[in-house]
Amino acid sequence: MFYAILCEDVDNSLPLRQGARAAHLDRLQTLVDAGRLLVAGPHPALDTEDPGEAGFTGSLIIAEFDSLEAATAWADSDPYVDAGVFRRVVVKPYKRVLP
Numbered sequence: 001m002f003y004a005i006l007c008e009d010v011d012n013s014l015p016l017r018q019g020a021r022a023a024h025l026d027r028l029q030t031l032v033d034a035g036r037l038l039v040a041g042p043h044p045a046l047d048t049e050d051p052g053e054a055g056f057t058g059s060l061i062i063a064e065f066d067s068l069e070a071a072t073a074w075a076d077s078d079p080y081v082d083a084g085v086f087r088r089v090v091v092k093p094y095k096r097v098l099p
Helices: 012-033 068-075
Strands: 002-009 037-046 054-066 088-093
Touching: 002 068, 012 037, 012 054, 054 068, 054 088, 068 088
Parallel strands: none
Antiparallel strands: 002 054, 002 088, 037 054
16 A cells, blocks of 8 residues: 655755665665555745755655555655655655545
């Protein structure tokens, strides 16, 4: 089943994100390689693809896991969590309807 991992950043998270970005992306790549990632990306702080120094306000990951517990455990061990990027992480079941 798919699960949505909704992450809310702490204020001024950009330097924290930059320090952990490579490890975060490497970890997401393992989901891609396994064919389990539907979508992943950040929420820009401004209405533009490149918010510059304004940074991001959070992230969304939708991926396939065996259970809610497995998805939560995966989210809890993200490098951005370890780096203090996220203020809050919510994991919810997600039902893909379209496309």
